[in-house]
Amino acid sequence: MSEKVPVRCPACRREHVYRVPAFPCACGTPVAPALDVSAEPTQLTRRVWHESWVTVPCPTCSLRTQWPWPELGCPCGVVLRLPVLTPGATGAPSAGRPAFQPVTIRTPLDAVTAAALYLRWLGHQDVRRSDRRPPSGVGLAAPGLIAHVDPGPRVSSTREVECLWLTAMSESALGVHFSLAGYDPAAMELAERLVTPLFVLDRTGTPQAVNDAADAMAEG
Structure with missing residues (x-):
């Protein structure tokens, strides 16, 4: 107990x-x-x-x-x-972290793999396919984290960002979004208000932070 x-x-x-x-x-x-x-x-x-x-x-x-x-x-x-005793309370541990090894993205599955590898590199273990399917793309989950990966050719919209946020809130988890095509301005604005990390996946397989929440997560 x-x-x-x-x-x-x-x-x-x-x-x-x-x-x-x-x-x-x-x-x-x-x-x-x-x-x-x-x-x-x-x-x-x-x-x-x-x-x-x-x-x-x-x-x-x-x-x-x-x-x-x-x-x-x-x-x-x-x-x-409430005050905690745990030292180094915020952020994922980054001391001695090796350089991220990307996976070249040629297929939608490669994009999902790149996002999962990046989350593990940030310190999130047991990254797996989520039981919940997002409105587009693929859902990933880890303890305390929900991620949506959109490997399609269209930019991600407010619908994807809001769905991610609601799913994460319902599970008391952090929500993170990865997109291969980027985000429309309304989605960027909504993510800023909801403090939701957004990443863009380039073809080399290296996620790029596109808002302050993602910068903070990447810097850990």
Whole structure:
């Protein structure tokens, strides 16, 4: 059973009991971020993508995976971000990461393979085909992550971006989109508002970040 910790809202001073969520590692072990119960929670006034994730090492296999940062909504209307003890909390680990080895894209399957390899290179393990099929292209999934890969000849639209965001929200996961043909201006604008990382796949198989959320993810 996951840990329960007391939390006091700094705005209304109301006491809460927060159950720390546990997430399944790729090896099957439940993992949860360690909360710093001696520190005060902070009020979340502006959501920034790269600050919304915490990297948690698995106690069994030591795999480091990103999960949503612990948050609690108070009835007074304040959203609280809870302090964690895990060092290097945001971003995927990049120290000593080798250069990405792309796969030349000649077929739609090559595009899906390139996206999966890139996600693994960023530190997301157990990347696999998703059980949910996106409106176009192929869906990929990993613990805490949902990705849509659109290898078609048409630019991706707001429909694809919104569908990805809704799917990711329903699973409390990070949503990432890859497109071979790029994005129309409306899709770019929507992704900016939803803080959704967008990547374009070039024919060499190297994903290129096309918005701030994708830059932050790539820099890790």
